Amino acid sequence: MIIATANPEILSELDRPNSYIGKVVPRPNLERLMQGRGLYVSDMELPRMAHVVFLRSPHAHAKIVSIDAAAAKRLPGVIAVVTGEELGTVITPWVGVLSHLKGLKSAPQHAIAIDRACWQGEAVAAIVATGRAVAEDAAEIVKVEYQQLDAVTDMRTALDSVTPVIHPALGDNLAFERNLDAGAVDAAFAGSDEVAEAEFIFARHTGVTLEPRSVVSDWNAAEARLTIYQGTQAPHMVQNIAALHLGLQESQVRVVCKDVGGSFGIKVHIYADEMATYALSKLLRRPVKFVADRVESFNTDIHARDHRCRGRIGVKRDGTITAFEIDDLTGIGPYSMYPRTSAIEANQVVNLVGGPYVTKNYRARARVVFQNKNVMCQYRAVGHPIACSVTEGLVDLAASKIGMDPVEIRRRNLIADDAYPCASPSGLRFELLSHHAAMNKLMTMMDYDALRAEQAALRNKNIHRGIGIASFIEVTNPSAAFYGVGGARISSQDGVAVRLDAQGSVICQTSITEQGQGSESLTAQIVGSVLGVSMERVRVILGDTDNTPYGGGTWASRGAGIGGEAALQAAKILRNNILEVAAAILQSSPAELDIAHNAIVNASDGAPRIELNELARIVYFRPDTLPPGIQPELMATRHFVPREYPFAFTNGVQASWLEVDTDTGFVRLLRHWVVEDCGTLINPQLVDEQIRGGVVQGLGAALFEKCIYDERGQLTNANMADYLVPMSGEMPDIDVGHVVSPTSETELGAKGAGEAGTAGAAAAVANAVNDALKPFGAVITEIPLTPQLILTALGRI
Amino acid sequence: MKASAFAYARATSVVNALELLAAHGDKAKVLSGGQSLMPAMNLRLISPELIVDINGIAELRGIAVRGDTLKLGALTRHVDLMRSPEIAAHAPLLARAIAHIAHPAIRNRGTLGGSLAHADPASELPACMLALNATIIMRGPGGERRMAAEDFFTGIYETALSVQELLVAVELPVAHKNAAYFFDEFARRHGDYAIVGLAAQAIVKDGIFADLRLAFFAVGDRPVLAKIATKLVGGEVTPAILSDASMALGEQLDPQEDQQASASMRRHLAKVLLARCVSALLGRPDLKAGGSA
């Protein structure tokens, strides 16, 4: 294990002459984005393209008695008004279950609701017109008669016998339940010196991607081919599902992703309105464009993190944590999302609570219940923020009970850095983590003792600052254990094809996708490094099922670890192939040659022998000059899939330093720190920026974000003035440091890094607020930590 | 979200604007800055048949000092208030308040007249008008009307303006030589609507308030001039006096409950602002924490 210094040029086993791995290089795709010349799906126009607007249920739960679209259809510019029944002739419904989530049940969901709307915002009709404005005019005059039904809007009572069952055929509103009992929990609590418990409440969040969900679906009836332009993270998954439900072969469907204005998991799911858009294109035999507006986004983009989790921790006087126990309840929407299911988040919570610690006694129950609210599914760091906030909140409560410093209690319970490989009570297998090294580094970076002294001094002046610490583990590089085993046709492998072109440039096609995290850059950096080619010569093609290998895409922090390894292996093969041809041309042997600075060189002294573009010219245009029998192959493809570990776990620790104005309840974030161990860093700057972005999403969760539903199931703050996202004025600077524990499952050694920031940020802030409020005896275990909540906890209002 | 269709007219003068408003009544909406009107229209919360664009009316522009009076045209943009030397000299409270309004791009378009006519209870400028003892000047079919700012705001998005009237200007007395000002608001993020705010103008002589106008906003359905100001005028403000005034303030205010704050939280924050304001204006740090019951 290597501790990474501030200098990003770390040595790695891939340190070749001019290796890009571990270096900060600018991303190749930035210029077009900065000049406003990107191509986002929302920018796209095709000939004869029509626009769809969805008429959406204003009620959380209602029978659709009748739809009268006669007047709407007559409006000039309106092409069609289509109901769920009509669309049902073109597209089949789906059920969001996976077989490995035992007992998970859900009801069939249609692209457009038939008979019944089950959440406020569910589409009940589609209006297709020549423009969005006209379609909205028409939507206003479609007459829908609803018969309102009782809505299930409180997860706490969703399973009560008096509460209506949303899908009677399912028997009750329980979508999924998981129970885990490891070690000897009751004995452990009985033997504890102190037991602390709390109910942790997490607000519902949504992603608020700046570019809303956008699809252009182009059914070419003459070719019988469907081209879907969509900002999806998983184009092959979309290809598979669109084909399946539209009665097409996968080979008839092409999915293209160009620039994507933010995703964070929001755009990795299958949405009813997007499926409806594909179907409408087929029905109407022309391109159809759907761009969700901001209000629609709030109402229909997946929500996440709506949990109430009771937690308990046992501890001995010497700081030994004896047991963790949780009872987690989460209220999703009326359907489990497709195809990844809405049970994964709760499943992760059960898996991850207590993860960083040696404690073997752990009991958990998680229940997922249906509600008449928007659908819920995976959003950045899936379940980790809940698990980390509960775990780290409990650890701080335990520390309080025995009067121990929060860092000290963690030091006494974090898994030792030399204890690997090992497994958690929930069955997670850890290859190599670095909890203690990370904590040590954090202490140095933040100068913990100095902050404690400052805190004490300021308390005397009635200024209340707090320090919060949160250790965490993070799932990355998932194998088929995540989705594949459950029957989902979601690939857990990825592939890269790399070739040397006639002018000596390198073209890579990769099945991972880019939403701004740097997938294009990391691929070019790896390929350039292995081939000895400068990055300006490397072009990366991604996001096109017609022009890339088959793969999973970018999600669950898998792009660098899995796609990167595939790029590395493919480039190695191509390098060997190039050296074989070079050896033949130069009458040498591959072992005596190398590639550096875009040229074949002597391995011994680096002297250039022949330029790559010259070699390419010979191969492509003058093979007659090659020795007999040689069939040069200047293209190579390799796929990679994790086989040994179901997940490549990473670890880290975060700290928050903040001030609470106890007169107003306002929290000022002063600074934030993250020490992260994600193995080999391909581009340290990009990793750090992913962490910062992830942290700020977690800070938004801690202080600001909440989807506010009323008791009738109405989302009452579906706009950007009332749903508070973090803006620059309130965010702190974030210092990032690294420990490096490469995975030995790949040659690259890279694990994932995209979600770590979000996993622990809210936990650190919550612990910091409670630390600040210690003198007042207030403990808050709910987020967002609004001024209202804080003033109430302080007894000021 | 696209606005419903509407007709558009560019008014060439106040008279022309009034003609259009008279003809169309409540089916017409005046477009000045558009920073509140356009979101409402894009969200289809309102669907006027006619938009009367007054941005071209020259007589509505301008900041002028005449003797003891500062006259501000209705089309004065927020950014103009920030940059104006006349405002800095004669009504510095406005320059301080503007910094809290939304963001630069909004301030470049938003207008004084628009903000006052829109009368969002959480907005800054209506309260500033109360603090500065401003007179609102309107024109309609019946000619010109002048009204004290404290009578102008009648409810949430409600003012004394009839649908056929246009707010054309605001007049305020130029700052007194011993005038002191305070402006602050509590908002979750820079530029957000205030949860509670206070715009205050005082005349301070030898550590005593000779005059004090405390205009609270986001504490009810309109900006409120706190009656308790009289308790603080004319003599030394002791912690006990401030505490008493603070309690009475809580009784005068009838704040709304919404997603940002409960009524009791708003009352509490108003008291915190009162203490901070009095402390700042009098240079009395000992009063800063007092006053919140």
Add this chain to the structure above:
Amino acid sequence: MHVSITLEVNGERVDALVLPRLNLADFLREHLQLTGTHVGCEHGVCGACTVRVDGEIVRSCLMLAVQTDNASVETIEGLSDSGEIADLQAAFRDRNALQCGFCTPGMLIAAQDLLKQQPEPDRERIREHLSGNYCRCTGYQAIIDAVETTARARSGRQP
């Protein structure tokens, strides 16, 4: 129903016939195919649609196209082609102050607006001026760094 307008966009004269309800953002994107100006909320909160009208930054989703008659409009494409923000863009690139890039045109225009008014803003001031531009990807710090670096370079100080 359509209104005739004549305006200048990125230095080019444009004559158009538009419906009153067409907002400036949609006009730029759909009628002129200048898609660098993005639409993120249509209620003036996110800043993605920020452009310059007569030299001042505005939310183009809150202006009607008909209001730009006789006005001069500048979009990110124009500011890029003229080279006016080349140093700012270079700083963004070097610092990776953009990820998905959707907020970036608005962010660059707002940042340039600050630097034109205040050549040496401190970090707090930069954060304040950009407080109306939403970014979900970067967490803002890299953007603040890039603007700060550019400010220093423009005023001749070492970065």
